[in-house]
Amino acid sequence: MVESWDFWVTVFLGLLIVQYLKQLWSSRNYPPGPFQLPLIGGILRIGTGISHNILIKLAEEYGKIYTLWLGHRPLVVVSGFEAVKEVLVDHSDDFAGRPVAAFIKIALGKSAAAGILFSSGDTWKQHRRFGLVTLRKMGMGRKLMETQIEMEAKYLVESFACTKGQPFDPILPITNAVSNVICALAFGYRFSAEDEVFKQKLESVDYVTKYATSVSAVLYETFPWLMQRLPGSHQKLFDIFKKENSFAMGEIEKHREQQNKYEPQDIIDFYLLQMEKSKNDPTSTYSDDNLANFLNELFIAGTETSATSLQWALLLMVSYPDIQDKVYKEIEEVLGSSESFSYQDHKKLPYTNAVIHEILRARYILFLGLPRECVKDVTIRGFHIPKGTFIISDLRSVLLDPEHWETPEKFNPHHFLDKDGNFIAGEEFLPFGAGARICLGDQLAKIEIFLFFTHLLRIFKFQLPEGVKALNKEPMLGFTLHPHPYKICAIPRSTST
Template sequence: MAIWRKLAFLIILIPCLILHFLKQLRGSRLYPPGPLRLPLIGGLWQFGIKLSPDSLTKLAKQYGNIFTIWIGYMPAVVLSGFQAVKRGLINQSEAFADRPMTPFLKVMTKEKGIILSNSQTWKQQRRFAQVTMRRLGLGKKGLEHQIEEVAQELVEIFAQAKGQPLDPMLPLINSTCNVICTLAFGHRFSLEDKEFLKLMEALESSTRFIGSFFHGLYEIFPFVMKHLPGPHQKTLLSVEMIRSFVRKEVERHKDHHSLHEPRDFIDFYLLQMEKNKDDPDSTFDDENLSQSILDLFAAGTDTTASTLQWALLLMASHPDIQDKVHKEIEDVFGSSQIIHYRDRKKLPYTNAVIHEVMRSKYVFLFGVPRRTTEDVNMPGCFIPKGTTVVPDLHSVLLDPKEWETPDEFNPHHFLDKDGHFVEKEVFLPFGAGLRACVGEQIAWIEIFIFFTSLLRAFTFRPPEGVKELNQEPVVGLTTHPHPYKLCAIPVCGTTNY
């Protein structure tokens, strides 16, 4: 009798599951076409074991520049190529102004901060961050001077290798992290500081997890994964460790806070909290402060360090281009004059090289996803309100319709026939529209100052016996190079500055 009951249950269950799946398929017709949606995994079967930088570009060739990929039960509309991304993020910026909140990200960020918050929280936190960064002296003398000091420390670390092979990854990450510490806390840390090293380890752990296989599992099966051990639990512990580190700094600032002389992000934020303490609509509180600083670390450490890793690798792989950078810096500044960010206009070729690094070795798989705030009509398709939208910025930066040699490292993409630097509308490594990266200016200053400081001091070469450095990316939250070593050969005549 028990067997017959089980059989009857299966006879009822299987048709119900089939009907449920067919109902979901009918719902899929609301969205642009895309890969076949399978139960549980959606369209993820298209990617095999893991994503690659051109995974979405390949799908666009099959389904068009606007298509839908189902991530489990969740539809994600992909905008591929410059024209599709421009129509969405730029021409209809308001309609693409929200962020999707997935199960893991909700647990990780608590819907606070700048990057992944929405509505009033996002508007207030982003506006505050923009104003505060300007007040702290971006592009003037304040924070830029601090970045120059960090860059000089980095040059000294490279010099200690005395031309022997070294891995640039750790010094670059430490330096970019210390820039964010300066911005947020008002001071840097010694590279031997144990608490700082723990912070670095926690940052690396959390950034490496996002985009991994286990991250995908959590987003599809959160009700199961939250109860199981695994790397997702380690990541949440790492995030909490970073948050705890930030809280300690906030408490120190509260103990020594001066409302009349704010010196860093925390000081300005505490001042804002005091101003808004009687405003019932204010989102300025300790939780948003902690998450905003965590966002600054997440967006401004690994990304900038990865860009600089690619820059040095490409210089070592293209000695002819490196020689032209050396010559331009020497011709314009000699060996001792300080190079400031505003001097980039005097270095068109060097500026073009930096832009080309960021174009050809874009450090993300795609742009940070958006969510539609209203129903959106685009040429040939309809995107319902509340839909996750993925702007494939990788496809924009390698769009064959927009770049002469998209798959090559070619600084002349940003130079005219007379050698003058040319701005490109299609160059969107920081995104576009209302959700463009809030830290774009600080990133530009860091990359320019660090790159010119290192290239003025050293010639970078592969170690003896290494014919070619691996240029295939390691895919995670950022697409960084495989671990490599190079030799930083001191340039004759350079002096400390």
């Protein structure tokens, strides 16, 4: 019995060594990177001393293009403005594919490659086109869209005013306001902050974004066959996906029952109308499953990104009161007693516009962007990238590239101002990505951040609570890089109404 056991152990180790040698041989043509170990690849290097700038540090060691191995799977990381631009812009179509994470495949099943974020090919092309056209129809870039955002901005101002200048945490009211913009677009109505369904949806967003960079997530991508059978945080995430999908399907059915009773009012209405128009088209990818995924992606991505940027905005204004004062002074001088203003007013407010852009640059909110997939063999900077390879474009490295920013590690609005104080933004400003898969909601995010930011700074002076000398300006590690929890005081300005 002992001899039999020794035999099978020897066979297993032999197969493991053979597989490992084959992996090393197949990796010889990939860009260099951290040494890959059997089974786990190079993830041990990431897991030791991980920080939000770990990818930049690896680029300093291995070059602008390097390879991380997740088990046996190569992940090519592209760093710095020139290399990222070459991938996202010059070879945009070559890297337009989207790999689907192992967890997503299990959680969503046949719908894993639905919607926009995780889809490729015809599904992605049709849904991206639908998203762009529908947002324009609903008023993107026009006063109709801004009216909804302005209404939420006023609710947010009221929420801040209720604190009566006492220390408070602004994260929840900011998240509620941003999320309700998305709800109005997607479902045609907003939630009250006390609504239990709304609270649960926001908790789901928070859990999903925290899980994405957890040890459990990395292990799931490396050993999906094992993790699927083990308990852990990923099991809770399965339940969240089911609940969110059930909610979306319920909304779709409600809208279908009322279809044709009125003109399309929200994204679900427009999508159902598109399904009806395309029902005889054999190439159509419009379906209830795709719509449910589209809605969930919109809610999660649309809430988390803008809300996190606004959290950073207030933290930085408290940390740099001189900059906050300059923003307020410019708003007052330009807008005066006008009760209403629009996104187009950003052209009249160069310093305020520069500050907002610097917030998005200096506190870029994503640890890493969603990977892309090479749809054909491509050569980038002398490296052969085979078809099917996963690519990460490190946008953080672009926004902190010392070759393109005077003081990349410092919060400095003058990065976006010329010597005469006019606003400028070069092509190296890429917080929303670039190329064919640039963020669908980039324009919505810009409008939201500008209107929320200017409304708040016009009405309140933000300052530290008594006895607090400084706030922590380092981010918390996660898929989105939140600030550490903080409290501030919103002091009504004497000139505000």
